[in-house]
Each structure stands twice: as C-alpha cells, then as structure tokens.
Amino acid sequence: PLTSVIIPAAGSGTRLGLDQPKAFVDLGGSTILERCVHGVLDADINAEVVVVVPADLVEHAAALVPSAVVVAGGAHRSESVRAGIAVSGNADIVLVHDAARPFTPPRVFRAVVDAVLAGHRAVVPGLPVADTLKRVDGSGRVLDTVDREPLRAIQTPQGFTRDALIAAHADDSGLATDDAGLAERIGIDVHVVAGDPLAFKITTPWDLRIARDLVQEVAR
Ligand code: CTP
Ligand code: MG
Numbered sequence: 058p059l060t061s062v063i064i065p066a067a068g069s070g071t072r073l074g075l076d077q078p079k080a081f082v083d084l085g086g087s088t089i090l091e092r093c094v095h096g097v098l099d100a101d102i103n104a105e106v107v108v109v110v111p112a113d114l115v116e117h118a119a120a121l122v123p124s125a126v127v128v129a130g131g132a133h134r135s136e137s138v139r140a141g142i143a144v145s146g147n148a149d150i151v152l153v154h155d156a157a158r159p160f161t162p163p164r165v166f167r168a169v170v171d172a173v174l175a176g177h178r179a180v181v182p183g184l185p186v187a188d189t190l191k192r193v194d195g196s197g198r199v200l201d202t203v204d205r206e207p208l209r210a211i212q213t214p215q216g217f218t219r220d221a222l223i224a225a226h227a228d229d230s231g232l233a234t235d236d237a238g239l240a241e242r243i244g245i246d247v248h249v250v251a252g253d254p255l256a257f258k259i260t261t262p263w264d265l266r267i268a269r270d271l272v273q274e275v276a277r
Contacts, residue, residue, distance in 0.1 A: 060104040060170060061148040062097050062214065063141035066090050066118070066156030067109050067130025072260050078111055079259065080118075080156040085272035089259060092159035094122045100166035104152070107145050109137040135229050138236060142223065150174070151222045153236045154214035160271060161214065161256040168250045169216035178221040179240040182252030183209030209249055211235060212256040221245050 070079025080090040090108065097106055105126070110118040112129035119127040128144050130137030138153055145151060150173050154161070165182050172180040190203040215236050217225070225239035233239045237247045259268050 059148060060102050060150045060152060061145040061219075062102075062104045062106050062152045062154055063138060063145060064090075064093060064097070064106065064108045064125075064154050064156050065130065065134055065137040065141065066093070067111050067137040067140075068134065068157075069111075073262060073265060078114065080110065081114065082265070084159065084268055085276065088121060089159050089268075090118065090156050091121050093154070093156045093161075094125055096159055096161055096163075097154065097166065098124065100163040102152075102166050102170050105146050105148060107141045108156070109141045135226065135233065135236075135239065139226050139229075142226065147219070149219055150216060151219050152214040152216045153222070155258055157259045158213055158256050159259070160268070161212070162253050165212075165251075165253050165256055166214055169214050172248055172250050173216045173218060177246070177248040178218045179225075179237050179245050179247040180216040181235070181237045181247055181249055182212045182214070182256060183249040184212070184252040184254070186210055210252070211237070211249075212252040212258070 066080035068079055073079050075082055081088050084092055094106055097104060108118055108122055108125045108127045109130040115127050115129050126144055128140050130140050169180045186205045186208045190205050192200045192203055194200055221240055228243055229239055241247055259265055
C-alpha cells in the first residue's frame with residue numbers, strides 16, 4: 058500500500074460515560090470502529106489499516122474489522138499511536154485517524170494525502186471557529202476576547218511522512234493532544250487543509266446523539 062492509516066481506538070470513552078470503550082459503542086447496527094474503518098477503505102487511498110484497541114479487545118476487534126491489523130494500545134493516546142506505528146508497514150505516508158470520527162468524508166482523507174504528496178511533512182484538517190472565544194481566569198472572570206480569525210479547530214486524519222511521524226513520537230513528554238503537536242515541538246512545519254463538519258469527534262453524549270441521528274438519516 059502507498060499509505061498506512063493508524064486508527065487509535067484504545068481509549069475508554071470517559072466523557073461519553075457508557076459501560077464499554079467508545080470505539081465499540083453501537084451506531085445503528087455497527088460499531089463506531091467498524092464505521093471508521095469502512096470510511097478509510099471508502100476513501101480509496103490504497104491504505105493498509107492498523108487499529109489500536111484495549112488489550113482485552115484485540116481478538117474481538119480483529120473479528121469486527123478483518124481487513125485491518127489489530128494491536129493493543131497504551132494508557133495515553135500517543136502510546137497507542139506508537140503501538141500502531143510499530144506494526145505498520147513501510148509506507149512513506151502515514152495517517153493517524155481517531156476511531157471516534159467515523160463520518161469523516163473521503164475528500165478529507167484525499168486532501169491530507171495529496172498535501173503530503175505535494176511535499177508537506179505534516180498535514181492536519183482544520184475548520185474556522187464559529188463561536189466568540191474568551192480567556193477566563195479560575196473564578197470565571199473574563200480576561201479578554203481572543204481574535205478567532207487566525208484560529209482553526211483541528212481534526213483527523215493527520216498525515217505525515219513516515220520519518221516525520223517517527224521523529225515526532227521519539228520526543229513525547231506527554232503534553233500534546235495530537236500528533237501534529239508533537240511534530241510542531243521538534244520544529245516540523247504543519248500545514249492545514251480544509252476539514253469538514255462531518256469529521257467531528259464523538260466525545261460527549263450530545264455528540265453520540267448527533268451521530269445516531271446521522272446514521273438514521275442515511276438509512277432513510
Ligand atoms: N485513544 C487511544 N488510546 C488511549 C486514549 C485514546 O487509542 N489511551 C484513542 C481513542 O480511542 C479515540 C482517540 O484516541 O479514538 C481520541 O481520543 P478521545 O476522543 O479522547 O477518546 P477517549 O480517550 O476514549 O475518551 P475520553 O478522553 O473521554 O476518555
Ligand atoms: Mg481521551
């Protein structure tokens with residue numbers, strides 16, 4: 058394959074608050090994880106798919122997504138990503154894509170891959186921020202209003218040359234919330250392409266409600 062896609066799916070889904078890990082939650086007949094993997098395959102980017110899940114769910118996940126390589130993750134997202142990198146092949150382009158973004162359209166995958174092929178070592182999808190943003194102190198007092206014009210809300214898939222992703226993860230002090238954040242810290246330029254509202258992350262019960270509505274809408 059030209060590309061490896063690593064899907065971190067080893068989180069517990071604390072903010073969702075259900076009794077099973079988030080990637081294994083049902084969305085109208087198939088799990089978030091299955092929908093996510095099928096979304097990657099539908100994108101037609103000639104990708105090998107590596108899925109990273111909680112250690113006790115490796116066999117279960119392998120049965121759900123037989124086209125993917127499945128490995129056990131770690132306590133933090135970045136550890137899970139590294140477990141995926143370790144078993145991925147030698148593709149020159151590696152994408153990291155949250156399992157929790159199962160509606161990400163094919164166009165976003167292609168835009169990220171195209172930007173890496175065009176020479177960017179690290180690429181992220183981003184959206185303008187709609188709300189007014191204010192900085193507040195611990196007591197809730199507003200300190201100032203932040204100019205939102207140059208801000209972007211960053212999604213996945215995040216794409217890297219293989220060497221850039223490996224270098225980024227070689228120096229992980231545990232603070233970055235995404236892979237591009239690790240790349241930034243070692244001085245790699247990160248390029249933003251257009252994200253998509255459908256690439257939203259299922260994080261809270263509200264997000265799950267939206268996700269289930271979307272599945273219903275497609276089924277009708
Ligand atoms: N993830 C992972 N390994 C971890 C933590 C997170 O593979 N140790 C994955 C999640 O499964 C998810 C993605 O990283 O697909 C984004 O993380 P997040 O939305 O925070 O998911 P959870 O960590 O599961 O949720 P929460 O933070 O609410 O517990
Ligand atoms: Mg988390």
